[in-house]
Amino acid sequence: MEEENKLQFPSLPAITEDLLDWAYPMRRDMQEILPGLFLGPYSAAMKSKLPILEAQGITHVVCVRQDIEANFIKPNFAHTFRYLVLDIADNPVENIIRFFPSTKEFIDGCLATGGKDARTFVKSRRTKCMFLINIIFCLVPAGKVLVHGNAGISRSAALVIAYLMETFGMKYRDAFSHVQERRFCINPNVGFVHQLQEYEAIYLAKLTIKMMSPMQLGRSFSLQAGMQGSRKRSLEEDDDFGAMQVTASQNG
Structure with a gap:
């Protein structure tokens, strides 16, 4: 049973390009963390950087920002x-944990189905023609995603770390x-x-529950209910025993 529920994860893909020696000015640019997943500051997503983004x-x-930053950190x-x-x-x-699931879903969707053409795929999924769906899915190229905040140091980095x-x-x-x-x-x-350190147990529990069959889930809940019932009976028996002792002492 444990083997059936053992979580299996894909291997971390390697980037073919060699890692560059870090230089301070590189903080203003985006870097590829995984094939197709980039992390960087807002300066890498400014209007003047459109040719670079398209070339990549x-x-x-x-786009990660606080409400007070909305005037200068924009989806350009x-x-x-x-x-x-x-x-x-x-x-x-x-x-920040509450943003991890939506970020993962967005990145997964990008890396799996690509950019603009993915919208066509989503619409086509509503049809009943599975053959057409499969053809469209195969033709859609994988996309690439940039995760950025203001400096690309804290918030956006935490989201990328959680994704990995x-x-x-x-x-x-x-x-x-x-x-x-x-x-x-x-x-x-x-x-x-601290939240990232706590997230390991959270995502492992979530994935384990997803892997469990309805029968296994039912058995798990039954065991928990049985334990609670047993504890309740034990407490009731303790109360009854205590009442008997009080009555005996009064009668004595």
Whole structure:
């Protein structure tokens, strides 16, 4: 039973290009963390950078900003790329875990189905012609996504680290090291670090439940209910025994 529910993760893909020696000015550019997944600052997604983004094959952008930053951190290419805009404060008390699932879904969708043509695929899925769906799916090229905040150091880095953890079954420290090897300047705030460390148990539990069959889930819940019932009976028996002792002492 344990073998059936053992989680299996894909291997971390390697980038064919050699890692460059980090230089301070590189913090203003985006770096490829995984094939098709880039991390960088807002300066890498400004209007003047459109030719570079198109040359890299970017199709999707995750734009991380706080509401007070909305005036200068903008989705500049909404008609060219598909955007996911997240309102996240770079604050240790910010609950960033709640954004991990939507970010993963967005990145997975990008890497699996590509950019503009993916919209055609989504619409075509509503038809009953599975043959047509499969043809369209095969023809859609994989996309590339840029995840950026303001500096590309804390919030956006935390999102990318969480993506690596859940996608490839990595521990926080290993995922952090992988990202830092490619973008040396990352530095998630202490609150984000604690949440990322906690996230390992969360995503593992979530994936384990997804893998369990309805029968296994039912058995698990039955066992829990049985344990609770047993505890309840034990407490009731203790109460009855206590009442008997009180009555005996009164009668004595």
